[in-house]
Amino acid sequence: MWDGRSLRVMAEASFFFTNFPNDFQEKDLWRVFQHWGRVVDVFISRKLNARKKRFGFVKFHEVKDEYALEKQLDSIWIGTWKLQANKPKYRRQEKLLHIPRSPTLHRKVWKQKNQQCSYAQVVTGGKAGRVQKEEDVFLPHVRVNAETSFWLERCFIGKMLRASDVQKIKENFILGGFNSVRVRILGGMFVLLSSEEEGQIKRLIADNKEWFEGFFESIVPWDDPFAVSEKIVWFRCRGIPLALWSNQCFERIGALLGKLVEVDERTISKEVLEYARLSIRIPLAWR
Incomplete structure (x- = not known):
């Protein structure tokens, strides 16, 4: 029985890292970090830090001791590169889960009665009563006025052939020199393709039709009624x-x-x- 004391929840922990080989991508660092725990996500920023070095963040699941893991990550060597890792400077405060004392449970004994009861009556204590119908269930509705999002007018909706290709698509855009093209997951098999340069994505699709067909089932301009199903x-x-x-x-x-x-x-x-x-x-x- 729990004694009512606060219990620290074993949650995910994120760490900042930098100083790693220039040719390393997320999947390469994932293989390195997985030796130290259960990796949830690895992200490398497209921008450089104040020292003009690449940096990123790694997230672990079920971390027992953040400080011990921080020291282990900060001691990793990748070839001649000494990885630098530490906990992010700005982080959310840990939450404590309060588990109250469990109340004493009294066993309820069901007795057979002469009167036949329905299943619904049995689970409500054997009393005849109105069964809740589907229309009795409250479903909240929110009314919102749609605003025109001009930035979406230059975006495209891509339906991928394989959900696992997201990282490959991002890497190919970067290797091809199209760093301004952003690929963001919408949900399911859909991603949002956007670029700060007007008309760039349309030209890329026209010039690299065969490449796009290898990753996407379809690519269409943004449509406001679109919603992920x-x-x-x-x-x-x-x-x-x-x-x-x-x-x-x-x-x-x-x-x-x-x-x-x-x-x-x-x-x-x-x-x-x-x-x-x-x-x-x-x-x-x-x-």
């Missing part, structure tokens, strides 16, 4: 018997929620057997 979520499924550890099992699990998109590499290679990490496409119900 699905999202892709990574799930950790625990308790799967190893005898059932197969793509067929993963696909059927994905079908319970939506549709299986991708299986994590460490799940496929059986490097991690504590859980199966699955990417599942889930439909969003808009009314």
